[in-house]
Amino acid sequence: VLSKDKKYEKLYLKGNEFFKIGEFDDAITYFKKAININSSYCPAIYKLGLSYKKLHDFKSFVEAFESYGDVLCEKFDDEVKFQLGEYHFLNGKIFLSQKYLNGINEKENFPLLSKYLINIRYYLNHQFDSSLFYFESKSSISHYTFQYSPFINSSLNRIYFTGREGMNLFDDEDIFYVEKDKYDSWKIPNKLSSKINTQNNEGSISFSSNSKFMVYTSCELNFKKNSCDLFYSEMIDGIWTIPKKMDQNINSKYWDSQPNLSSNGNILFFVSNRPGGQGGRDIWYSIRTNVGWSRAKNLSGEVNTEFDDIAPFISENMLDFYFSSNRANSFGGFDIYRASNFNMDFGNINNLGLEINNQLDQSSFVMGDGMVVYTEENIFNSKVKSKLIIGKVNPIIDKDLNYHLSFLVMDSLTKKILRPNIALINSKINDDLFTIDFNYEGRVYIERQNFEGENFLLNLRGYEPKIIKSQKVKTDLIVLMNRMKSYFVLENVYFDFDKYDLNVEVKKYLDIIHTWLLKNQNLNIEIGGHTDDVGKDVYNMNLSSKRAYSVYEYLTSKGGVDNLSYKGYGNTKPREDEVENSKNRRIEFKIL
Structure with missing residues (x-):
């Protein structure tokens, strides 16, 4: 025993x-x-x-x-x-x-x-920071073991996504779509046809806004190599063409996946682990030209890091860029972030907050039709490893108003968030009838009914004055302010040929500048008049002095300003970046 x-x-x-x-x-x-x-x-x-x-x-x-x-x-x-x-x-x-x-x-x-x-x-x-989104309600799609990489197709009222039914890496992945029933509930998902879904793994689909151009990922899996490439198809005469592999300007011999098309269909963002990035997986982009797609470039700015930066999504207005990353400043694993787009230079990175992100992995954020959809993965769920979360959006600013203006103010060079003083100029609207709010990331929200045509002056010590005009439609803006140099041009003050009088529009602009001067009495400013290169030098010098004096006289006549002088420069200082003579018939402020 x-x-x-x-x-x-x-x-x-x-x-x-x-x-x-x-x-x-x-x-x-x-x-x-x-x-x-x-x-x-x-x-x-x-x-x-x-x-x-x-x-x-x-x-x-x-x-x-x-x-x-x-x-x-x-x-x-x-x-x-x-x-x-x-x-x-x-x-x-x-x-x-x-x-x-x-x-x-x-x-x-x-x-x-x-x-x-x-x-x-x-x-x-x-944990107590404000979130960039708040939801009225949430639902989920969890029909399979894995579902991820959603895309909202507004024109077809569908959500597309990638689905995998098994637990194993080599189980088949396909592209599905789901629609709502008459009770506003999501139906059972449908699989796309065999034209798209093959014996390989397909997923991560993206459409142009007119739903006539699609890009998706197809992966050929074996035990030696995981090779993924981007494919595209176009709708011609109501029929989708046979998918084709995108050329070497986009695809590489490495892993290329997770495409996202801009709303106009002219910029393609995607993820790759190819060399030349910042480390890990990076986001790349290509621009559609008359002769095809340009050679892919690594996304510039602050998005790509030594960590994995994946799942790009560009908003319809091209101003906000969303992505997922496992960088250090996260609530856990992969979080979703928003960046601001400065002419394809991306910065001002902000975590979306605990309304969306938590200790689990969140990725593949998309938005449209008043909802947000993203992927949430939980390795400790025994049945559903990743699911789609659908949130009905209740934005931070979501009051029943006819108009709101939203913008982010930044330094034009460093892209640092600025918080300037904001004044409503020459308006019959009382200050207590509208609100100006900065949210925690620095975005400005101005709310009031019927704001169309109103001017706002942005004033910040050390920066040139900035004037923005509200527009008829709701919009989100990025406003760049220039640091104060020894001089700057009054961009809206130009003169007709051989004239020095001020027209109505110029006077309206100078009214706003007068308000700015009242707020900056510490500055001694010389008003400089300039001409084009037509005419004799002596005549131009006299004409430029008259132009400078006309501005000086108008501003000082409004009262409260005693820090101004004026001088004419003729055509001795043309703008180096301007070939049009009309832009040389200008006024500059010189800080003495």
């Missing part, structure tokens, strides 16, 4: 043989028998917990690992604490996770440990 010591060890070794070949149910049976004989036998408890985790029985996995700590096991103590810390973090139990992770002794053995601790610190420091 075997001694008890020999018996539970033998049962453990038998269970370990099943564990090594992936027969986890049988392994559990033998590990539990060993533990029944010796309840403090640490190797069996440890492998029992791992077996439950392999079978996605996470409740039993946690119970086994917690009992490992109770019996004071030492050999795998750090590993158990890490796995429990990771599990509790991804389930939103932040303080419990922090307890386990901080208890690890040999922290250098766990590459992900520092990332989790950084995420916890960021979570605790930013």
